[in-house]
Amino acid sequence: MRKIEALQILKNIIKKAYCPYSNFPVAALVEDNNGEYATGINVENASFGLTVCAERIAMFNFVVNGFKNPVRLFLYAPTEDFTPPCGACRQVLAEFNPDMEIILFNKEENFTSYKLSELLPQSFSGENLKGKQ
Incomplete structure (x- = not known):
């Protein structure tokens, strides 16, 4: 997906963000190499710890829709x-x-871009769980 196309989708869905406490709307789009994608917006809760970010909602929607192998995340605030x-x-x-x-x-x-591994070096993964039971 081209960046301009992703940005237009994000600008349209950010209007749905539910952020009455922070007034900080965020929209996300997760895409695979085939152009399949899922979106998400942040959804806040008065019990702040129950708030869910746009990125996680987009990733969970990606999985729910049966898509596999995400390669990029577009994020707009x-x-x-x-x-x-x-x-x-x-x-x-x-x-x-x-x-x-x-x-x-x-x-x-x-826009700017990063590899996730640059933003989260040495992430915890399923490999860390092997042989630990």
Whole structure:
């Protein structure tokens, strides 16, 4: 998917973000190499720990839709700076592809990109669980 196409999808769905406490809407799109994708927006809760980020919702929707092998995540927050995924989201994404490309858009529609492994080096994985039972 081209970046401009992903950004337009994100700008459309960010309107659905439920963020009455932070007023910080975020939209995410996870894509595979075949162009299949799933989206997510952040959904807050008055019990803040129960809030779910856009990145995790997008990844969970990707799995629910039966897609496999995510290769990139597009993330949009209408901020001046680029907003990377939080630590919890990085760990969830790493479960599916620790080298996933992360493309961040800001409100000026500029972008930057990283490999997930740059944002979360030495992530915890299923390999850490082998032989530990």
